[in-house]
Amino acid sequence: xxxxxxxxxxxxxxxxxxxxxxxxxxxxLKRPVATKGWRQWVFTVDHKKLGIMYMATAMFFFLxxxxxxxxxxxxxxxxxxxxxxxxxxNQMFTMHATTMVFLFVMPMTAGFANxxxxxxxxxxxxxxxxxxxxxxxxxxxxxxFINLSWFLGGAADGGWFMYAPNSGPIFSPSHGVDFWAxxxxxxxxxxxxxxxxxxxxxxxxxxxxMKLMRMPIFTWMSLVVQFLLAFAVPVIxxxxxxxxxxxxxxxxxxxxxxxxxxxxxxxxxxxFGHPEVYILILPSFGIISEVLPVFSRKPLxxxxxxxxxxxxxxxxxxxxxxxxxxxxxLGPVSVAVFSISTMAIAVPTGVKIVNWTLxxxxxxxxxxxxxKFAIGLIVLFTIGxxxxxxxxxxxxxxxxTDTYYIVAHFHYVLFGGAVLGLFSxxxxxWPKMFGKMLNEKLGTWNFWFMIxxxxxxxxxxxxxGLQGQPRxxxxxxxxxxxxxxxxxxxxxxxxxxGSLVLVVGVFFFLVNVFITARNGKVAPLDPWGAxxxxxxxxxPPKEHNFDSIPTVHHLDEFFHRKYAEDANGQMQQIATAEExxxxxxxxxxxxxxxxxxxYWPIVIAFGLPVTALGVIYSIPLAIxxxxxxxxxxxxxxxxxxxxxxxxxxxxxxxxxSKDVVHVG
Amino acid sequence: MWFTLDNLATAHDTHxxxxxxxxxxxxxxxxxxxxxxxxxxxxxxxISTYMLxxGRVGTGPRPAQVFDIPFTSxxxxxxxxxxxxxxxxxxxxxxxxxxxxxxxxxxxALLGATFVGGQVYxxxxxxxxxxxxxxxxxxxxxxxxxGFHGVHVTVGLIMLLALRxxxxxxxxxxxxxxxxxxxxxxxxxxxxxxxxxxxxxxxxPA
Numbered sequence: 001x002x003x004x005x006x007x008x009x010x011x012x013x014x015x016x017x018x019x020x021x022x023x024x025x026x027x028x029l030k031r032p033v034a035t036k037g038w039r040q041w042v043f044t045v046d047h048k049k050l051g052i053m054y055m056a057t058a059m060f061f062f063l064x065x066x067x068x069x070x071x072x073x074x075x076x077x078x079x080x081x082x083x084x085x086x087x088x089x090n091q092m093f094t095m096h097a098t099t100m101v102f103l104f105v106m107p108m109t110a111g112f113a114n115x116x117x118x119x120x121x122x123x124x125x126x127x128x129x130x131x132x133x134x135x136x137x138x139x140x141x142x143x144x145f146i147n148l149s150w151f152l153g154g155a156a157d158g159g160w161f162m163y164a165p166n167s168g169p170i171f172s173p174s175h176g177v178d179f180w181a182x183x184x185x186x187x188x189x190x191x192x193x194x195x196x197x198x199x200x201x202x203x204x205x206x207x208x209x210m211k212l213m214r215m216p217i218f219t220w221m222s223l224v225v226q227f228l229l230a231f232a233v234p235v236i237x238x239x240x241x242x243x244x245x246x247x248x249x250x251x252x253x254x255x256x257x258x259x260x261x262x263x264x265x266x267x268x269x270x271x272f273g274h275p276e277v278y279i280l281i282l283p284s285f286g287i288i289s290e291v292l293p294v295f296s297r298k299p300l301x302x303x304x305x306x307x308x309x310x311x312x313x314x315x316x317x318x319x320x321x322x323x324x325x326x327x328x329x330l331g332p333v334s335v336a337v338f339s340i341s342t343m344a345i346a347v348p349t350g351v352k353i354v355n356w357t358l359x360x361x362x363x364x365x366x367x368x369x370x371x372k373f374a375i376g377l378i379v380l381f382t383i384g385x386x387x388x389x390x391x392x393x394x395x396x397x398x399x400x401t402d403t404y405y406i407v408a409h410f411h412y413v414l415f416g417g418a419v420l421g422l423f424s425x426x427x428x429x430w431p432k433m434f435g436k437m438l439n440e441k442l443g444t445w446n447f448w449f450m451i452x453x454x455x456x457x458x459x460x461x462x463x464x465g466l467q468g469q470p471r472x473x474x475x476x477x478x479x480x481x482x483x484x485x486x487x488x489x490x491x492x493x494x495x496x497x498g499s500l501v502l503v504v505g506v507f508f509f510l511v512n513v514f515i516t517a518r519n520g521k522v523a524p525l526d527p528w529g530a531x532x533x534x535x536x537x538x539x540p541p542k543e544h545n546f547d548s549i550p551t552v553h554h555l556d557e558f559f560h561r562k563y564a565e566d567a568n569g570q571m572q573q574i575a576t577a578e579e580x581x582x583x584x585x586x587x588x589x590x591x592x593x594x595x596x597x598x599y600w601p602i603v604i605a606f607g608l609p610v611t612a613l614g615v616i617y618s619i620p621l622a623i624x625x626x627x628x629x630x631x632x633x634x635x636x637x638x639x640x641x642x643x644x645x646x647x648x649x650x651x652x653x654x655x656x657s658k659d660v661v662h663v664g
Numbered sequence: 665m666w667f668t669l670d671n672l673a674t675a676h677d678t679h680x681x682x683x684x685x686x687x688x689x690x691x692x693x694x695x696x697x698x699x700x701x702x703x704x705x706x707x708x709x710x711i712s713t714y715m716l717x718x719g720r721v722g723t724g725p726r727p728a729q730v731f732d733i734p735f736t737s738x739x740x741x742x743x744x745x746x747x748x749x750x751x752x753x754x755x756x757x758x759x760x761x762x763x764x765x766x767x768x769x770x771x772x773a774l775l776g777a778t779f780v781g782g783q784v785y786x787x788x789x790x791x792x793x794x795x796x797x798x799x800x801x802x803x804x805x806x807x808x809x810x811g812f813h814g815v816h817v818t819v820g821l822i823m824l825l826a827l828r829x830x831x832x833x834x835x836x837x838x839x840x841x842x843x844x845x846x847x848x849x850x851x852x853x854x855x856x857x858x859x860x861x862x863x864x865x866x867x868x869p870a
Contacts, residue, residue, distance in 0.1 A: 127691040196698045204685035204694055234702045238709030245808060250798035253713070253805070259720050260801055268709060634826065 031639065032597045043597040045129035046543060050136050051115025052433065057140050058108035064147070065099035066506060068092050070499055073457070077496035079478040079489060089474035090157035091176065095147075097160035098180065101280065102187050103143040105418050109283035110139070110194055112425055113222040115433065117198060119534035120216045122207025122552065124545050127200040129595040130636065135194040137605030142186030145609040149179035156180035159472065161269055161324075164254035164262040167243055175616055178247055181240045182612035188233045188240070189608065195229035198222065207533070209552035213307070216532040217300065220307050221286030224314040228275040228282075231318075236272035239265060248615060263328060270321035278317045280414060281381075282310060284421020285352060288374035291428050292356055294528050295371035296363025299556060302355045309348035309355075316345045326394045327401040335394045342392035346385065353382055368528070369443030373424035376451055380416025384409055387462065402472075405465025411458040423450070423509070430516070431523030435539040439520065442512040449505030456498025460491035526577030531559040536580060547588035598639060604632035696846050700853045703816075707857050710809045711864060717801040718865075724799035727806075730790050733866055739782035740862050743817070746775035747855045750848045757844035765844065766831055772851070773824040776817055783814045806865065813861055816854045823847050 032043040041049060072092050075081035084092060114132065118125055126132050149155045154174035158166035167177050202223045206215070215223075243265070245251040252258035254265045293300045300306060322330055322338040330338075356378050365371070387409040391397045400406055423446070430438045467486050469476065481488040523539050536558050537545055554560040561580045566572045607628030614622025685691060718727065753768035787807070795803045827847055 128695065192702060196695050196702070199698055200691050200695045203687050204689070204691050206686045210686075230698060230702050231705050234705035235709050237706060238713070242713065242808070245804065251804035251808075252798065252801060253717075258801065259722060261716060264713065264716060268713075630822075637826065638830070 032599055034597075040597075042602060043133075043599055045125075045133045045595050045597055045601070047114050047118050047126050047129065047132060048433075048541060048543075048545075050132055051111045051113075053136055054107050054111030054114055054139070057136075057143065058104050058106075058111060061099050061103035061107070061143055063506075065096050065104055066503065068096035068099065070503060072096060073496040073499040075474065076476065076492050078493070079476055079481065081475050084474065086474045087154070087157065090159075090472070091150075091155040093472060094157050094159055094162075094176075094180075095150075095155045098146065098156065098184075099143075100414075101160060101276070102184060103139075103146070105280045105414070105422070106187075106191065107139055107143075108422050109222075109225065109280070109418075110135075110191075112218070112283060112287065112422075112429075113198055113226075114194075116429065116534050117201060117219050117222055118205070119432075119537060119541060119545055120219045120532055121202060121205060121210050122533050122546065122550055123201065123205040124549075124592070125595060126197055127205055128197045130598050130601050131193050131197050133598070133601035134605055135190040135197065137602045138190035138193070138608055139187050141605050141609045142183050142190060145186060145612060146179055146183030149174075149176045152179070161273065162243070162265075163269075164260075164265050165256065167247075167265070168255060169247055178244065178616045179612075181243045181247070182615060183609075185237065185240050185244075186608045186612060188237050190605075191229050192233045192237075195226040195233070198226045199230065202226075207549050207552050210533075211552075213304065214552055214555045214557070216534075217289035217303070217306055217310075218283070218286035221282045221289070221310050224310050225279050225282045228279050228314055228317065232272045232275040232279070235268055239268035239272070242268075244615065263325070266325050266328060267321070270324045271318075273324065274321040275314075275317045277410075277413070278313055280418045281421075282313065284377060284418045284425075285310065287421045287425040287428070288356065288377050289352075290532065291370050291374040291424050292359045293556075294428070294530050295366045295368055295374075296360050297366070297529070298359060298363040299531075299559075300355065301358040301361075303555060305351055306355050309351040312348040313345060316341060316348070320345055323392060323394075323397070326397045339392055339394045343389065346389050346392070349385055353378060353385075368427065369438070369440055369447055370424045370426075370428035370528075372444070372447045373420045373427065376447065377417055377420040377424065380412055380420065380451075380454070384412025384414075384416050388413065400465060402470055403465035404461040404469045404471060407471055408458050408461035408465055411454070411461070415454050415458065420450070423447075426509075428528065429534075431527050431539055432534060432537075433540055434516075435523050436516050436520035437523050437527060438516050439512050442508055442515065446505055446508035446512060449501055449508060451505075453498050453501030453503075453505050456501055457495050458498075460495045460498075464488060464491050464495070525581060526562075531556040533557055535577070536561075536584065538581065544592045544594055547585045549589075550584060598636070600632050600636035600639065604629050604636065607632060690842065692842060692846055693849075696849050700849065703853060703857075707809075707812070707860075710805075710812055711860070714805040714809045715864065717805040720801040721803075722800040724803055725793060725795050727802065727865075728869065730793050730795050731866055732786070732789070735782070736786065736862065736866055739779050739786075740858060742775050742782070743779040743855055743858055746772045746779070747852050749775060750851045754841070754845050754848045757841040760841070762831060766828060769824055769828045769831070769844075773821055773828070776821050776824070776851075780814055780817050780821070783810065809861060810865070813854070813858060816857070820847070820851050820854055823850070 032039060034040050034043070041053065044050065071084060072089070075083045075089060075092075114126070117123075147155070152175060154176050156162070156172070156176040156179065157174075158172055158177060162177065162180070165171055202215070202219060242251070242253040246253050246255070252260055254260050254262050256262055289300055289306055319341045320338060322334055323342045326335055326338075356374075360375075387405070391400060391406070391409065427438050427443055430436070463486060467482065467488060469488055469492075476488060476492065478489065525539060526535055533550065533552070534541075536550060550557065558577075558580065562573060562575050562577065563571045564574045607625045609625075610628060611622050611625030614620070614625050685694075687694065721727075749768050749772040753765050753772060756762075756764035756768055790803075797804055797807050824847065827844065
């Protein structure tokens with residue numbers, strides 16, 4: 001946020017931040033300058049602070065979504081469940097899925113991407129820091145907006161896929177679906193802005209020598225994800241607009257009685273929705289591709305294959321959407337084509353699993369919590385992947401459609417895949433982000449409770465589904481539960497108990513975070529013996545990330561600065577992490593101009609839910625919201641993203657110095 | 665989409681030299697191209713919806729009954745000419761000729777405003793002929809598609825006028841020519857989309 005002037009000595013780690021004077025520059029408001037208290041968070045444009053805020057928001061919604069899940073499982077634990085009525089049950093599963101997909105996994109991966117991409121490519125911030133702040137606030141306000149519907153007449157109840165006619169006013173008379181459609185529109189804007197920002201960051205802001213094929217895998221997978229987001233989100237935007245126009249302005253886009261084609265919604269939704277599942281899983285693939293080599297003490301096996309299989313998943317992911325619609329009567333040709341493309345997409349995914357396994361093979365395995373979660377992902381995602389392949393066989397899929405078998409499948413890939421990967425990331429990068437080590441003992445408890453809990457919850461659902469228990473039924477009765485091994489009552493109860501075990505697992509994580517924050521072990525500079533560039537910074541990184549931007553010569557640059565081959569071809573340590581870091585500090589840039597905080601991102605983002613509320617309740621309010629956005633856009637445009645040199649006290653000599661480094 | 669409002673901001677977000685980036689393209693330019701890529705998908709979805717529903721008129725008027733092709737051809741011509749004047753504005757900006765830049769921006773905005781005015785007139789005429797927003801699937805999808813395009817042109821107008829104002833007060837931070845160029849990119853995109861929409865809606869009979 002300021003001009004940072006590290007001195008050239010080894011004490012450079014304490015950067016000097018001269019006090020800034022707020023001036024209105026050319027904007028309407030004086031620029032925020034606070035470096036303490038809540039203001040430093042609310043108006044920040046620092047990618048690391050925003051990354052943490054993304055993660056905290058996502059964690060909050062994870063707990064909300066988890067609470068909804070537990071209520072669903074409690075309702076189904078025993079016959080004739082009375083905890084929820086049918087209407088509330090519909091709201092519960094709709095909001096559980098919406099929350100977990102849009103408000104937990106997506107923001108969590110966005111948080112990781114925000115925090116680590118600039119560090120991994122050797123940049124000081126993202127390409128558009130204010131747009132980054134805007135993305136975060138739009139996501140938060142969008143998420144709160146969707147959940148506001150709980151208190152204003154009931155939440156959305158048509159399932160997260162919101163098929164017609166359930167999305168229409170006859171079957172969903174409350175404003176829930178309106179809140180849902182407009183709220184997702186807002187989070188969609190956040191995703192789109194974030195995607196463009198991160199693509200430009202990755203393509204344009206790499207350190208010297210950081211070629212594409214030297215980028216860490218997490219950055220690579222995030223790049224694929226951002227492209228998927230950039231091109232998938234506009235499609236759901238169209239679908240959501242059509243839905244809003246139908247519900248609020250009398251159009252009939254999905255109304256069969258008016259001659260419409262309800263399959264239009266299904267196509268638009270799944271053209272977005274299938275890339276979306278890769279949007280959810282690929283960041284976790286990236287995370288464990290960082291974790292596995294570090295804790296196997298080996299380079300990643302077949303780096304180019306992992307990169308290109310990720311890209312292949314990204315491409316083929318666009319050609320499989322109709323496998324969600326096999327039961328809708330698409331015709332044999334479409335079904336055959338989508339069936340085959342779905343089988344084909346298993347191949348690049350299988351390539352990744354082979355690469356991870358061969359990374360472990362022959363390595364000196366170190367079973368930290370991060371490593372355990374990563375291995376958990378390999379095993380459980382493979383199970384989920386295999387049940388996914390059974391869906392690609394269309395005749396078998398028509399049997400499985402709308403049963404608990406599907407629920408079992410996508411929870412194995414999303415919980416067993418995406419979520420375990422995220423937890424692996426927490427344990428691996430916590431010391432980097434907060435300078436303290438998460439407790440490994442509590443981590444082990446966290447891991448085992450989650451693994452046991454998730455297998456107990458979702459494993460029995462395979463049996464329930466194949467026995468024909470439909471998805472989304474809000475009650476089951478004893479006399480239809482069957483007998484023996486396939487008794488539905490038994491497996492439903494097991495699944496419900498499993499969900500409580502999962503809760504305990506997540507509780508261990510929260511306790512761990514709390515204990516670590518209070519008196520956690522201070523993290524050494526390089527606690528895991530890591531390989532990639534983000535570890536070539538202090539813990540936590542300085543505001544400007546790197547005192548001097550490193551020049552990259554290798555894939556796994558940090559590793560190659562610490563180790564080199566000796567005469568016998570053996571890897572020998574040539575430098576400690578501290579020495580590597582000191583080298584950067586000794587060559588510190590003077591006068592680093594970081595992007596300045598701004599009021600405008602939060603102002604514009606705030607205009608979005610105001611406008612959306614107006615669309616539902618009163619058009620003048622919508623116009624008022626639009627004016628907030630317009631005013632914010634002008635304020636933003638008139639304010640330079642980096643404060644002018646004269647705006648500092650004392651004014652920096654930046655104008656005349658050739659050493660000035662402008663960021664963002 | 666609402667998000668285009670942010671372009672104005674995007675165009676000013678950095679004054680970093682293109683030479684300093686890994687690709688050699690400035691951040692703003694790369695970002696703008698990506699944004700236009702996402703817009704293709706947005707209009708792709710809207711156009712698909714229209715193509716699916718254009719024959720479903722119910723009891724409402726059919727397209728051939730309401731369309732006034734000579735009128736819309738003229739307003740399309742006006743919009744395409746605004747692309748030419750936008751090019752001239754960008755060219756003047758590169759030559760640092762503020763006076764001409766200003767002039768061409770004003771002319772571009774006037775042409776764009778003429779197009780939007782024509783659309784308002786057209787919508788009013790259609791409405792009076794009994795084609796309301798919710799009359800039929802055809803009418804809803806027609807209004808949504810052309811309406812979204814009209815909103816894009818309007819957002820472009822706001823950006824043009826804002827740019828002109830900033831130019832006049834010498835308040836365009838960073839590289840001026842690039843800012844003009846970015847808004848030009850957006851403007852051309854909106855024009856190209858209109859060529860597709862005009863062909864599909866008006867010229868090819870349902």
